[in-house]
Amino acid sequence: MKRVLAGIRATSNLHLGNYLGAVKGMLELQKNDEYETFYMVADLHAITTPFNPQSLIKDRYEVVLDYLACGIDPSKSTLFLQSEVPEHAELSFYLASLVTIARMQHLPTFKDKIKESSQGASLALLNYPILMAGDILLYKADLVPVGIDQEPHLEVAREIARKLNQNYNLDFPEPTRFATTGEYVPSLTGEGKMSKSVAGSSIKLTDSLDQISLKLASVPTDSGKGDTIPLSGGVATLLKLIELFVDTNKRKFYEEQYLGEGIRYKELKENLAQVIFDDLLPIQKRRIEYEKDPKKVETIVQEGSVRAGEVAKSNLNEIKKAMGFLSN
Numbered sequence: 001m002k003r004v005l006a007g008i009r010a011t012s013n014l015h016l017g018n019y020l021g022a023v024k025g026m027l028e029l030q031k032n033d034e035y036e037t038f039y040m041v042a043d044l045h046a047i048t049t050p051f052n053p054q055s056l057i058k059d060r061y062e063v064v065l066d067y068l069a070c071g072i073d074p075s076k077s078t079l080f081l082q083s084e085v086p087e088h089a090e091l092s093f094y095l096a097s098l099v100t101i102a103r104m105q106h107l108p109t110f111k112d113k114i115k116e117s118s119q120g121a122s123l124a125l126l127n128y129p130i131l132m133a134g135d136i137l138l139y140k141a142d143l144v145p146v147g148i149d150q151e152p153h154l155e156v157a158r159e160i161a162r163k164l165n166q167n168y169n170l171d172f173p174e175p176t177r178f179a180t181t182g183e184y185v186p187s188l189t190g191e192g193k194m195s196k197s198v199a200g201s202s203i204k205l206t207d208s209l210d211q212i213s214l215k216l217a218s219v220p221t222d223s224g225k226g227d228t229i230p231l232s233g234g235v236a237t238l239l240k241l242i243e244l245f246v247d248t249n250k251r252k253f254y255e256e257q258y259l260g261e262g263i264r265y266k267e268l269k270e271n272l273a274q275v276i277f278d279d280l281l282p283i284q285k286r287r288i289e290y291e292k293d294p295k296k297v298e299t300i301v302q303e304g305s306v307r308a309g310e311v312a313k314s315n316l317n318e319i320k321k322a323m324g325f326l327s328n
Contacts, residue, residue, distance in 0.1 A: 004029045005141035007042035007082060010059045014066040015202035017194030020182020020244060023070045025145025029178060030077050037077040038139050038308055039067060044082045044089060044131060048124040064301055066205055069287035074300045084305035087312035091134035094323060098163045099130055107152050133157035136175045138312040145178040149193060168322035182244050188219050190234035203276065205283055213273040225262035229255050238268060245275050
């Protein structure tokens with residue numbers, strides 16, 4: 001049976017970008033009997049940028065609730081906290097010996113994060129892709145359901161897998177990305193993608209109809225008509241969200257309006273807010289049920305962390321033996 005590994009940073013509640021770009025793929029693979037699925041809350045990744053310890057405690061739990069509310073089933077998938085499996089941190093150190101500093105510094109994702117951080121980049125941020133490679137290799141994962149923006153990190157993971165196999169005569173799979181239809185969800189600001197770290201850029205899965213409406217109302221727009229369809233900016237964001245949450249035909253309808261008599265943005269935004277909220281409502285209802293039983297949620301995570309630890313330890317020991325840290 002092939003394996004899947006996925007994880008989302010524990011920096012706040014999940015948003016539409018996380019849901020469409022990662023969780024949708026996680027759910028699809030969970031249904032496939034050909035795969036064994038491991039889904040983690042990436043709390044070690046959360047400290048690669050400035051963080052608050054008290055917020056981290058809360059955010060870890062919030063992401064677990066979001067996972068469960070979205071439909072991650074602990075009877076089918078192993079749900080765990082990354083930090084509860086110490087092999088993640090240990091393996092990342094071993095793998096760091098296979099990668100140069102220059103390779104990490106040239107990653108576009110690293111350069112983007114530097115721009116976002118006012119406090120400067122930490123060594124942990126530079127090593128982020130190595131930790132991610134360790135996450136994947138610990139479970140010998142074949143597929144990783146992540147957005148298109150994570151492809152550079154996956155390429156690093158493949159490079160490390162090849163070096164590990166070549167240098168130490170191992171046979172770890174080179175992971176590939178499992179793409180979803182929402183692999184790139186644009187920011188509400190009109191610049192870049194939805195992000196937890198950029199204020200006003202995202203719609204959270206826990207947002208009410210009023211909150212969604214208010215956020216969409218703030219998306220920058222133009223006069224409502226023009227000679228060509230915008231490929232970037234707030235209007236492009238709205239069209240993409242319509243495509244993702246309604247269908248391509250509705251998007252074409254608004255594109256024709258834009259090229260013709262013009263779009264009434266107030267009406268578009270109100271209708272879109274309702275459609276998005278209707279899609280999120282079942283998730284929010286399931287979340288409330290899990291919130292009522294925190295002991296059950298804690299048990300799910302504890303049992304998942306134990307299961308993940310068993311697999312991780314076995315695979316880590318294979319690497320440690322090959323590298324000379326354990327005798328055969």
